[in-house]
Amino acid sequence: QQQVKQSPQSLIVQKGGIPIINCAYENTAFDYFPWYQQFPGKGPALLIAIRPDVSEKKEGRFTISFNKSAKQFSLHIMDSQPGDSATYFCAATQSGSARQLTFGSGTQLTVLP
């Protein structure tokens, strides 16, 4: 019930491509869905987040698409660059429990030059 399932586990795209990372959840009490970017040896950095009353959110080259009925959300990276090569985690949280994050398993993205 608390899981967030993330796919794919790894992804390789060419520079300029649009990698898409997908996440699915079961707990309908989740009401906030952030994405984090993590470089090797660093802590995760908050990239973009969405709430379920919105179907899409864009920030720069990053877009979240949200499908409430399907309980799925995805991250799209437009015009991907080699510097975007990192591990991406989706997450979900709900009110209560101090808003603990439930993380997906992560996607290792490689953008080839």
Place this chain on the structure above:
Amino acid sequence: GAVVSQHPSWVICKSGTSVKIECRSLDFQATTMFWYRQFPKQSLMLMATSNEGSKATYEQGVEKDKFLINHASLTLSTLTVTSAHPEDSSFYICSARDGRFYEQYFGPGTRLTVT
């Protein structure tokens, strides 16, 4: 804004000794702080949640006598690994949240190696 620091960034200690890791929110008041552990190529595993001035809440399977957490102020939390053993070697990451907002911000992590 929303910067979280951790100190030290890496530490090597001998088996049986204790090590303290500090986590600070630099530009906001962190009513809640979280401590995570991360193994290579894996997701983050929540160890404990702490609210300022209260005892930490530990996740199932995390030894609270081994991983001592203190959140004495709105900007500082500490994790002390007591009587460290090689199996405690890991990447420890803290995060902090201002209770008025949803966002949770992470520190840069501390690499602990126990020899």
